[in-house]
Amino acid sequence: MFSKSCQYAIRAVLYLADKGKDGQCVGVKEIAETLEVPGPFLAKLLQQLSRNQLIGSTKGPHGGFCMTSAHLQASLIRVIECIDGPEVFSSCVLGLPACNAANPCPLHYQSLAYKQGMLKILKDKTIAEVAQQVPEIV
Template sequence: MLSNACKYAIRSILYLAIHSDETHKIGVKKVAEEIETPQPFLAKLLQQLVTNKLVSSSKGPKGGFFLDKKNKEKSVWDIIKTIDGTDKFDQCFLGYLPVMMKTPDLHIDLYLLLKINFNDFRDKTIASLVEEIKENGTVISLKGFNN
């Protein structure tokens, strides 16, 4: 449902949220290696995220990408809106109207499931997501993530 670009953006932001701050910036090469993403593609994505104030960056010998407090208050939904847009979320999930008419229960069940998940995307900040990961001792393996 999400594009590869959007998945890479989410993964890179989570990586930066866990491993960077204003005093410890990370270069695109390191992020690309860690999340196994093509570096040129990730560089363009990170610039788009910087332009939209989802990621911060600084230039120079000690420069790189990082998340500040304002960045961490953004939600996963903000990332999705920036990279993929929201058009596909405003349409029938099943793709066409006749399915809804033939199987309205299925359509409603899927709609409710998606609505719950999208509310999580909208309501959960990057900071709260990272905090949950740390509290639960959950390890996010960013390598090999292709769902």
């Protein structure tokens, strides 16, 4: 359902929720190596999350990315919408441009219920709650 970019961003945010809380900075290299994702690509995603105030960042030799208590209280849906956009929950699962209630694709109604359920869950879950429920971030 989510792009590879979004999956990387979610994993990075959950990693930061564990390792970069309380303002403790974690470098891109450490995150990328631990999560086994491409460093330059992850850096761009983290910068986008930082610009949207979903994570904190500090420049310099001891800089990196971190999370404050305010970041941890953001809902996970904000990370998804930041990377994949809000249309991820309203677009056709088959990628058809004219799929809607008036002109449904073969999977429209089944996927609609699933997407609405996921949307509710993701709006109600904070980053901190999800991070606590993930047994192993990596």
